[in-house]
Amino acid sequence: TWGLVREELIKRVGRNNYVTWIEPLKFSDLRQGVARFEVPTSFFGDWVSRNFGDHIRAQLNHAGAQVDRVEFAVSATRPAAAPQPAAPAPAATRARPAARPAADADDMPGAPLDSRFTFDSFVVGKPNELAHAAARRVAEGGPVTFNPLFLYGGVGLGKTHLMHAIAHELQTRQPHLRVLYLSAEQFMYRFVQALRERQIMDFKELFRSVDVLMVDDVQFIAGKDSTQEEFFHTFNALVDQNKQIVISADRAPGEIKDLEDRIKSRLQCGLVVDLHPTDYELRLGILQQKVELYRSQYRGLVIADGVLEFLAHRITTNVRVLEGALTRLFAFASLVGREITLELAQDCLADILRASDRKLTIEEIQRKVADHYNIRLSDMIGPKRVRTIARPRQIAMYLAKQLTPRSLPEIGRRFGGRDHTTIMHGVRKIEELMATDSQLADDLQLLRRQLQG
Ligand code: ADP
Ligand code: MG
Numbered sequence: 001t002w003g004l005v006r007e008e009l010i011k012r013v014g015r016n017n018y019v020t021w022i023e024p025l026k027f028s029d030l031r032q033g034v035a036r037f038e039v040p041t042s043f044f045g046d047w048v049s050r051n052f053g054d055h056i057r058a059q060l061n062h063a064g065a066q067v068d069r070v071e072f073a074v075s076a077t078r079p080a081a082a083p084q085p086a087a088p089a090p091a092a093t094r095a096r097p098a099a100r101p102a103a104d105a106d107d108m109p110g111a112p113l114d115s116r117f118t119f120d121s122f123v124v125g126k127p128n129e130l131a132h133a134a135a136r137r138v139a140e141g142g143p144v145t146f147n148p149l150f151l152y153g154g155v156g157l158g159k160t161h162l163m164h165a166i167a168h169e170l171q172t173r174q175p176h177l178r179v180l181y182l183s184a185e186q187f188m189y190r191f192v193q194a195l196r197e198r199q200i201m202d203f204k205e206l207f208r209s210v211d212v213l214m215v216d217d218v219q220f221i222a223g224k225d226s227t228q229e230e231f232f233h234t235f236n237a238l239v240d241q242n243k244q245i246v247i248s249a250d251r252a253p254g255e256i257k258d259l260e261d262r263i264k265s266r267l268q269c270g271l272v273v274d275l276h277p278t279d280y281e282l283r284l285g286i287l288q289q290k291v292e293l294y295r296s297q298y299r300g301l302v303i304a305d306g307v308l309e310f311l312a313h314r315i316t317t318n319v320r321v322l323e324g325a326l327t328r329l330f331a332f333a334s335l336v337g338r339e340i341t342l343e344l345a346q347d348c349l350a351d352i353l354r355a356s357d358r359k360l361t362i363e364e365i366q367r368k369v370a371d372h373y374n375i376r377l378s379d380m381i382g383p384k385r386v387r388t389i390a391r392p393r394q395i396a397m398y399l400a401k402q403l404t405p406r407s408l409p410e411i412g413r414r415f416g417g418r419d420h421t422t423i424m425h426g427v428r429k430i431e432e433l434m435a436t437d438s439q440l441a442d443d444l445q446l447l448r449r450q451l452q453g
Helices: 002-022 042-062 126-140 159-173 184-196 200-208 225-240 261-268 280-297 307-314 319-336 342-348 350-358 362-372 377-381 387-403 408-414 420-436 438-452
Strands: 026-031 034-039 069-074 149-153 179-183 212-216 244-249 271-275
Touching: 002 042, 034 042, 042 069, 042 200, 126 149, 126 159, 126 244, 126 271, 126 280, 149 159, 159 179, 159 212, 159 244, 179 184, 184 200, 184 212, 184 225, 200 225, 212 225, 225 244, 225 261, 280 307, 280 319, 307 319, 307 342, 319 342, 319 350, 342 350, 362 377, 362 387, 362 408, 362 438, 377 387, 387 408, 387 420, 387 438, 408 420, 420 438
Parallel strands: 034 069, 149 244, 149 271, 179 212, 212 244
Antiparallel strands: 026 034
């Protein structure tokens, strides 16, 4: 029966997880509705039980066995009674920790790596090209050149996608590598659990025997002292062995509050790259790629000209929202059997569009720019014409035009009732200067990132 179940389980949990967690299981027996398996360590058994126990039970039943419960017991070859803490657990080397369940808070714990998150499906644009190149380099699996790779950026910009892509690629190129991917939250959870159940040696062994460790959303462990401590030691142990580490966070290492300084500096000593907020071209590229994907599924789907451009222009917050919008649009259009027009999009996505608008007001932009250049908010709308005030004001106008859907007259009203030609002049001026003034270009990029991130 177990043989039959195998194929099905691979489909359910993914080959990666299968090889790592299920293959090492040894079937013992099945009695009175209880299927028993031998596992290398109790930590291992626990993990399998939590993450894959239900799958295993369901598939056994599916194959005709009558199983109410699955149990995992530490293999009898391991001397359980003899206290030999120093002896290495014989079976632990068989435990081949590999890509672990997806890490996003909104994903189910225990889900396998998302098979859609590959390099092929990652659209490269200016805002993410560095991060992408660095991820590619790590995925080639050559000698470790920078350690760790630290990816950071706002929510929904592709950090998790890139990490999964690295894991997929490594598994394909070098199947023998032990790649462990998990979120910082899962790391903490496992750590606390290991402490509670006195399995801390197993825990350390597991984490220190991997070839590549990837920890997603590391900001999560900020302020969690003992988890940080353990993370630090794991980190050092792996770096000492020249094992690759990949970390992601929502901000730069130095900006994570309540993270120990020694950890910050450790995180900074490899390559730190950020994913910038998407720009219009990248968003359009992502939408186009998605449409291609859908096209192969639903033939005959028609999208009117301008719809994708409209979405890329209006939904600037994060890629996840953008994708969600498109999915909804397709679902709706195929349900009612209609062509996707601009009107349909506006109707069907009214709430998303509204939320996206609400994201950024002209006042927020004015406030941020005023802060940045150290002038008063009131000067943004006031009449002063000295350069030190007029220039930031024009920058705010430019950003208002770029980052909000407001028209020139509307923007003019928020700048103390200025005429729309004044706004246009300001916007053009900044566009012109930007081309030659790299300090200004940098400022704008920073402001934009802070406003949209
Ligand atoms: P993060 O981890 O940074 O919050 P994710 O990696 O979860 O973001 O990305 C959110 C969604 O957007 C995912 O579905 C991902 O596939 C998609 N996505 C983000 N960036 C890109 C990109 N450059 N190309 C294709 N899809 C992307
Ligand atoms: Mg993520």
